[in-house]
Amino acid sequence: MGNRLRRDKNDNRRTWALLFVFVSVFCIIFFAAQGRFQTPVLGKTAGTIAAPFQKAVSWVGDQLSYVTSNIWEIMTVHQQNKMLRSEVDQLRIQNLQASEYAAENARLRALLGYKQAAYQFDLVAARVIGREADSWSHMIVIDRGTADGVRENMPVVTEKGLVGHVVEAGPNYAKVQLILDPRSSVGTLVQRAESRVVGIVEGDPANPTMPRMVNVPKNADIQEGDVIVTSGFGGMYPKGLTVGLVSSLENDEAGLLKIALLEPAVDFQRLEDVAVIVASREAPPEPLKTPQQTPGTETDPAAEAAAQKAAAEGTAPAAPAAPVATPAATTPQAGGAQ
Numbered sequence: 001m002g003n004r005l006r007r008d009k010n011d012n013r014r015t016w017a018l019l020f021v022f023v024s025v026f027c028i029i030f031f032a033a034q035g036r037f038q039t040p041v042l043g044k045t046a047g048t049i050a051a052p053f054q055k056a057v058s059w060v061g062d063q064l065s066y067v068t069s070n071i072w073e074i075m076t077v078h079q080q081n082k083m084l085r086s087e088v089d090q091l092r093i094q095n096l097q098a099s100e101y102a103a104e105n106a107r108l109r110a111l112l113g114y115k116q117a118a119y120q121f122d123l124v125a126a127r128v129i130g131r132e133a134d135s136w137s138h139m140i141v142i143d144r145g146t147a148d149g150v151r152e153n154m155p156v157v158t159e160k161g162l163v164g165h166v167v168e169a170g171p172n173y174a175k176v177q178l179i180l181d182p183r184s185s186v187g188t189l190v191q192r193a194e195s196r197v198v199g200i201v202e203g204d205p206a207n208p209t210m211p212r213m214v215n216v217p218k219n220a221d222i223q224e225g226d227v228i229v230t231s232g233f234g235g236m237y238p239k240g241l242t243v244g245l246v247s248s249l250e251n252d253e254a255g256l257l258k259i260a261l262l263e264p265a266v267d268f269q270r271l272e273d274v275a276v277i278v279a280s281r282e283a284p285p286e287p288l289k290t291p292q293q294t295p296g297t298e299t300d301p302a303a304e305a306a307a308q309k310a311a312a313e314g315t316a317p318a319a320p321a322a323p324v325a326t327p328a329a330t331t332p333q334a335g336g337a338q
Helices: 002-033 040-117 301-313
Strands: 121-131 139-142 155-157 162-169 174-178 186-190 198-204 207-217 227-230 242-251 257-264 273-280
Touching: 040 121, 040 273, 139 273, 198 257, 207 242
Parallel strands: none
Antiparallel strands: 121 139, 121 273, 139 174, 155 162, 155 273, 162 174, 186 198, 186 227, 198 207, 207 257, 227 242, 242 257
C-alpha cells in the first residue's frame, strides 16, 4: 500500500513537471516568434494564454527583488550598527581618557602653583605607584629615586600640606612613610599667634585616618579648629608646613597632658601626585640658648655636682674655713654652704 502511494505521488510530480516544461517551451517559442508573425488572432490567443504566466513571473521577480533588497538593507544596517557601536566605544574610551587627563592636569597645575609659591624649596614632582598592604603600616611608593636626587629623610608634601618623609630610596623609586604611621613623629606647633603651643604629631593605632598631637600641657592654649604646622625643630621638616586642623581635644590617661586629634590637611585616600623637597633655602630655627644670669648669682657646675652627690650619699659637704683677719684688711666670709 505504501509503495502504491509513493508511485502515485511520483506520477503526479512527473505530470506537473511535464506540464510546466510544456508551458515554458510554449512561452519561449511564443515570445521568440512574436516579433516575426503578425497574426492578430494568434497573437491575442497567445497573449491571453501567456498573461497568467507573465503575471506569475513578474510577481516572482518582484518578490525576489523585494527580498533581495531587504536582505541587502539588513546587511547594510547590521554593518552600520557594528561601525556605530565601535565608534561609540572609541568615543567612550576617549571621553574617559579626556576626563583622566583633565583630572591629572588639575592636580599637576595645583602642584605647579605650590612649587612657584614655595620658592624657598626645590621640589621634585612624583606619582604614587603603590601602597603597602599592611594594615598597621602607612607607606606609599613613588616613581622617583636617587637618580632624581631623592634621598632618605627628605620631606614629601602636596599643595595642601605635609604627607610624610622618605624612608627608603632606590634608583627609580622611593618609599614614603606617612604622618598617619604610628612610628612617625613630627614636631609641630599651633599656628595661631596667641598660642604657638608646641607638640608632637604621631599616628594613632586606634584611629588610622586621624593623627594626634601629644605632649601638650593641660593648660595650653589650644582650641578646636586651630591649624597645626610643622615647628622646624629636629631638622627633618621645614617650618610652616600644614599638618592639619584640631578636630577634638581629650586628656591623656594620667590627666596631666592634652591630646589633640587632627583632621589631616592631605586626603590620603585620594593621594596620587606628591612633591619631594630635595633642598630648602629656609634658615633652620636657632638652637635654644641658656639665658644669661644676673651678675652675682652665677653657679659653679662643679660645686653643684658635688653638692648633689653629697646629698644623695646622705652627707653634707664640709664648710670652708673662715679666712683669718689681718690688720691690713678684712675678707668677708661667704654666706651659706656651697
